[in-house]
Amino acid sequence: MFPPQPYSVSIGEDTPIGSTITVVTATDSDRDPDNTRFYYSLKGNTVMNLTVEVSDNGLPPRSSRVSIQIQLYDRDSFIPKFKKDVFKMRDARNTTTVVIDVEDSNDHDPMFTETSYRVEMSESTPVGGLVIQIHAEDEDAGNNGSVFYTLLGNPDKFTIDPINGTITTTQTLDYDLMRTSYKLRVRASDRGTPFSRKSECFVFVTISNMNDNAPMFDESDCEILINIHIPEDTAVGTSVTKVQAFDRDHGFNGKLWFTITDGNSDSCFSIDTENGAVSVVKPLDRERTSSYNLTVSISDLGSPSKTSSARIFISVTDINDNAPYFGQTHYAFRLRENVRVGFVIQQNIWATDHDVGRNANITYSLSSAMGGEKFSINKTTGFIKVIEGLDRESTSEYRLTVTATDGGKIPLSSSALVLIDVTDVNDNPPRFHQSIFRIKVTEDLPVGTVVFRLQSSDPDSPENSVVRYSLTAGVSNRAHAGEPKFNVDPRTGYIRISAGLDYRLKTRYNITARARDSNYRVATCYIEVEVVPVNRNLNAPYFDLPEVKFDVLENAAIGVTVGIATAVDEDITQPENSSGYSIVDGTGLGIFNIDENTGWFTL
Structure with missing residues (x-):
């Protein structure tokens, strides 16, 4: 018979085949050896493959050791159905129950739901933002099936929740300044004993670009001022400066578009919309516009677009292109x-x-x-x-x-x-063209006859050269008194006979004439009037030759005799047949003299 208490035994699911699970013992009070031979059998061996071995040494044993051999199956195939396997053993008279409790062993690795994970996230994801949640399962039970997660390689930009597998960011990610993709190595570990089982997978994180950067200048995101000086004769087509700008974004978000939005009042400048080169497109003229204050707008092609601006102060320097x-x-x-x-x-x-x-x-x-x-x-x-x-x-x-x-x-x-x-000022006196004039008049000329005309010149202007003529002496028969024989028109200078002449009373008059301007400047000349008797001088003197030619050295001394001019008068008596000589005209007037009696020419 079996002991009254059932057998209870625990085995691990990884117990090897052939392992002894437990020993059941039965006793028999019979004395007959044949009645004490035991036979054991199993009942209810539906889940495990169990065998029973009986040890018999020929003696009626008091006890037997029963060895149960178990063929091990994968516990997962039956554990969901049975918490415990119960087996009944009996002899002819009795049965006993062996309760076998199959205990879990850590024989399964955690398994990820996917072999690798791929996720795309925006660079604008805030710190602590969710990247992805991964999951691994472990078919073991208890601690053997309890999974926790770790990131390998200590990535400084990501962290993982060890319990739920949620991966989040630890800092702001920048597509333009940092990496655009990350490869995370994730380990799932269980808490089994005597050792933990592990598995790993990769999470591929791709950062998507956002238009989160405005165009910048020289590493500065504030407005800049460019000062340049260019001469006004800068040729059309010349590039005068270039706006250096960049955008940390990529693709269209980082592609820049340059435009001049203000200050180009006379359209003398243009800007290359792609590279920011500013060029002269119309002739400059400093005298028209001496400076330009251009506002350049730089926009990226992102959506929505971000814009920055720069100011370019262009001073047009002078060139000498204008005459006084x-x-x-x-x-x-x-x-x-x-x-x-x-x-x-x-x-x-x-x-x-x-x-x-x-x-x-x-x-x-x-x-x-x-x-x-x-x-x-x-x-x-x-x-x-x-x-x-x-x-x-x-x-x-x-x-x-x-x-x-x-x-x-x-x-x-x-x-x-x-x-x-x-x-003009009246600074010149009148002048006669010569100081002595000699004239001859017949004694029978009537009163009023013009015998001579006084002519003077005054280089002053007409208003200062108005001359009045007068005769101051020698116009009468007597030295200081007497009836004047001649008078002069003060304006015209005509000298007329004012009283009858008589050769027998006076044959020659020496008249003094004056010309006076408005400033009382006076010029004086002398007129020698010879009275010729009537009916005595019947023939005029004449020269044998119509022209006489003399030669004189240019360095001849003053007073040298040049030649003689001889005239013939056919009157018979004196003085009618006597000739008097004078120079009255010609180019030598004033250079040569002639003796009035002899006709000799001298310098």
Whole structure:
């Protein structure tokens, strides 16, 4: 018989085949050896393959050791159905129950639900944001099936919840400054004994680019100012500067578009929309626009677009492209001829130049083909000064050329005409063209006959050269009194016979004539009037030859005799047949003299 208590035994699921699970013992009170031989059998061997071995040494044993051999199956195939396997053993008279409790062993690795995981996340994911949740299962029970997670390689940008497998970020990820993809190695471990079982998988994280960066300049995200200087003769098409900008984003988010949004009032500049090069597209003119303050907008092509701006201050520097110019083409002044030397005309000849700086520094110079030596000009102010005495009678007008020259490297200049009109002062007396005049009149000329005309010249202006004539002496038969035989028209200078002449009373008159201008300047000449008797002088003298030629050395001394002119008078008596000689005309007038009696020519 079996003991009254059932057998209870625990075995591990990894117990090897053939292992002894437990020993059951039965006793028999019979004395007969044949009645004490035991036979054991199993009942209820439906789950495990169990065998029973009986040990018999020929003696009626009091006890037997029963060995149960178990063929091990994978416990997973039956554990869900049975917590315990119960087997019944009996003999002819009795049975006993062996309760076998199959205990779990850590014989399974944790298994991930996928061999690898792939996930795409935005770079704008905040710190602590979810990346992915992974899961592994372990078919073991208890601690053997309890799984926890770890990230291998100590990634500093990610962490994993050891319990639920949630992977989150530990810092902000930047597609443009950091890596764009990550390969995470995840380990799932159980808590089994005597050792933990593990498995691993990879999580591939791809960072998606967001337009989270605005265009920047020189590592700065603030507005910049570019200062440049360019000459105004910069050729059309010349690139004058380049806006250096970049965007940390990639793709269209980082592609930049440049535009000029302000300050290009006369459209002289353009910008390359792709590379930011600023070029001249229309001729510049500093005198029109001396500076430009351009606003350049730089936008990326992301959606929505982000924009930054830069300011470009362009100073257009001067070149000498403008000549000085005068406000007038000509200037006119009047000066009295007696103006003092050193007198400054109080009106400047002013020129302007649209250029600046050295190119606008103007110096003045004076030139004239006639009379320019009489004047000078202040090279800085343009004031004209008299430096020599003026004489209207020699030059009544000066035409001066004033030149204004700028200070450019290649100077430019322009000119203006200055007309200076010299006004007259009565500084010249009248002049007769010779001091002595000799005339002959017949004694029978009637009263009122014009016998001579006084003619004088005055180089002064007409208003200052009005002359009045008078006869002051020698007009009567007596030295100091008597009836005047001649008078003169004070305006015209005609000398007329004012009383009858008589050869027998007086044969010669020496008249003194005067010419006086309005300033009481006087010129004097002498007129020798010879009275010729009537009916006595019947023949005029004449020369044998119509032309007489003499030669004289150019260095001949004054007074040298040149030749003689001889006239013939066919009157018979004296003095009618006597000839008197005088030079009345010709190119030698005033150079040669002739003896009135002999006809000899002298220098």
